Amino acid sequence: MANLVITIDGPAASGKSTVARLLAQRIGANFLDTGAMYRAVTLAAVKAGLDLEDEEELIKVLDDSKFNFRIDKTMTSISIDGLDVTEEIRKPDITANTYYIASSPKVRAKLVQMQRVIATDKTKIVTEGRDQGSVAFPEAAVKFYLTASLDERARRRLNELRDKGYEENSETIKAAIEARDKSDSGRDVGPLVPPKDAVIIDTTNLTAEEVVEQLIGRLKKRPTLEFKPSRIWIEIIQIKGQKIWYWLARWACRLLCLFAFHLRFYGTENIPDKGGFLLVSNHQSYLDPIFCGVGLKRHLFYLARDSLFDNRFFGWLLGSVNTIPVKRDKADLSSIRKVIAKLSMGQGVCLFPEGTRSIDGKIAPFKAGFGLLARRAKVAVVPVLIDGAFECWPRHRRIFTPGSIVVCFGRTIKAEQLNKMSDRDLAKYLTDKLKIMQCQCRTKQGKISYDYQPLSAEAIGIEK
Ligand code: C5P
Numbered sequence: 001m002a003n004l005v006i007t008i009d010g011p012a013a014s015g016k017s018t019v020a021r022l023l024a025q026r027i028g029a030n031f032l033d034t035g036a037m038y039r040a041v042t043l044a045a046v047k048a049g050l051d052l053e054d055e056e057e058l059i060k061v062l063d064d065s066k067f068n069f070r071i072d073k074t075m076t077s078i079s080i081d082g083l084d085v086t087e088e089i090r091k092p093d094i095t096a097n098t099y100y101i102a103s104s105p106k107v108r109a110k111l112v113q114m115q116r117v118i119a120t121d122k123t124k125i126v127t128e129g130r131d132q133g134s135v136a137f138p139e140a141a142v143k144f145y146l147t148a149s150l151d152e153r154a155r156r157r158l159n160e161l162r163d164k165g166y167e168e169n170s171e172t173i174k175a176a177i178e179a180r181d182k183s184d185s186g187r188d189v190g191p192l193v194p195p196k197d198a199v200i201i202d203t204t205n206l207t208a209e210e211v212v213e214q215l216i217g218r219l220k221k222r223p224t225l226e227f228k229p230s231r232i233w234i235e236i237i238q239i240k241g242q243k244i245w246y247w248l249a250r251w252a253c254r255l256l257c258l259f260a261f262h263l264r265f266y267g268t269e270n271i272p273d274k275g276g277f278l279l280v281s282n283h284q285s286y287l288d289p290i291f292c293g294v295g296l297k298r299h300l301f302y303l304a305r306d307s308l309f310d311n312r313f314f315g316w317l318l319g320s321v322n323t324i325p326v327k328r329d330k331a332d333l334s335s336i337r338k339v340i341a342k343l344s345m346g347q348g349v350c351l352f353p354e355g356t357r358s359i360d361g362k363i364a365p366f367k368a369g370f371g372l373l374a375r376r377a378k379v380a381v382v383p384v385l386i387d388g389a390f391e392c393w394p395r396h397r398r399i400f401t402p403g404s405i406v407v408c409f410g411r412t413i414k415a416e417q418l419n420k421m422s423d424r425d426l427a428k429y430l431t432d433k434l435k436i437m438q439c440q441c442r443t444k445q446g447k448i449s450y451d452y453q454p455l456s457a458e459a460i461g462i463e464k
Pocket of ligand 1: 036038039098099128180184190
């Protein structure tokens with residue numbers, strides 16, 4: 001990462017780009033205009049005639065087109081598939097459509113990652129946007145947030161457009177800026193907010209040069225602008241290391257399962273190839289998270305009660321294999337947010353909504369609540385049945401005994417279907433559905449089945 005990162009965030013036409021460019025020139029830094037990146041993706045999507053509300057298509061355009069972002073002390077130049085689009089992305093119709101791209105959590109995640117990569121080999125960088133100090137570079141040495149009155153911002157944007165030959169009227173511009181302010185500040189991911197530790201400057205009555213003088217004055221006052229060790233490199237290594245560690249851990253678990261259990265999987269094709277999904281499983285033993293994840297290509301995130309993190313080593317181990325601590329018996333908003341964020345970023349999360357391990361092998365009623373997570377993140381739910389784990393490791397035993405275990409991934413419930421059910425109906429439906437799967441699974445294996453009457457008509461109907 002750059003040794004010195006300075007972030008400048010603020011609403012549309014608050015003067016960020018001009019000021020950031022001038023500041024970069026003055027201090028000999030590179031200048032990154034992150035708005036240009038959102039504009040470039042918008043242009044590519046518009047040109048490809050994509051449905052801008054379809055996040056999967058937007059991600060695809062990001063993957064399929066070759067974006068090249070070059071930065072120096074005065075500008076961020078952009079080409080798509082070898083074609084320079086630095087000017088074209090400034091057209092008003094592209095500006096109007098950036099909303100869709102900027103609201104997509106997956107696109108944002110990718111662009112933020114690219115911004116960090118761009119910063120890695122720069123000695124100094126001034127980066128401007130909406131979320132630079134809050135999300136992309138929370139460790140930045142200095143953060144600024146520029147504002148200006150709506151009238152002044154509309155005046156600046158009008159002049160800028162006239163210079164480029166576009167004729168617009170001031171009321172239209174004002175309305176467009178207001179709409180952008182609203183969508184930039186109101187979105188769930190990377191919203192426009194002044195970072196907590198930012199210096200806020202109202203530029204309404206200041207020229208760009210005056211603002212730059214103020215920024216330089218602030219920079220000089222910073223006692224230590226000497227360079228921190230490269231946080232972003234550490235982060236990149238952590239991300240890569242995390243993936244390798246998860247892979248190693250899964251192989252260790254596979255070996256355990258190979259030697260200790262006869263483990264069979266059914267329905268793994270029901271796991272989406274990409275995009276977020278919520279696995280909802282019955283809970284029979286401590287090893288259930290392993291049984292759910294060990295046979296899948298996709299990585300899973302898990303939840304575990306926070307007391308398990310009390311032991312430092314075990315807590316570290318759990319965290320290192322994607323486990324999020326959750327407070328038991330109360331609404332833990334921070335973990336709820338983390339889970340929604342993971343799902344929204346296209347990850348899989350595994351939950352055991354019974355809340356505790358089975359006392360007799362049978363499935364207890366699921367607690368409602370997980371429906372909210374799936375609905376908020378707009379992801380599918382995959383029911384999972386584990387059978388045999390209770391016989392291998394019932395809750396009254398201290399250690400497991402080898403045995404035969406079956407893991408069945410049931411038919412996916414799509415995000416749109418979830419909207420038609422209340423959380424309680426969904427919990428009831430999935431409890432019953434897994435009970436039916438369990439009975440069928442046990443009968444097929446020649447085991448004694450459980451008596452689960454009565455079951456809901458919907459669950460029986462679907463399974464017949
Ligand atoms: O700054 P500029 O007007 O070029 O940005 C275009 C759009 O890109 C903004 O309206 C905003 O929605 C989005 N954007 C963003 N995050 C950034 C930079 C820009 O969401 N870091």
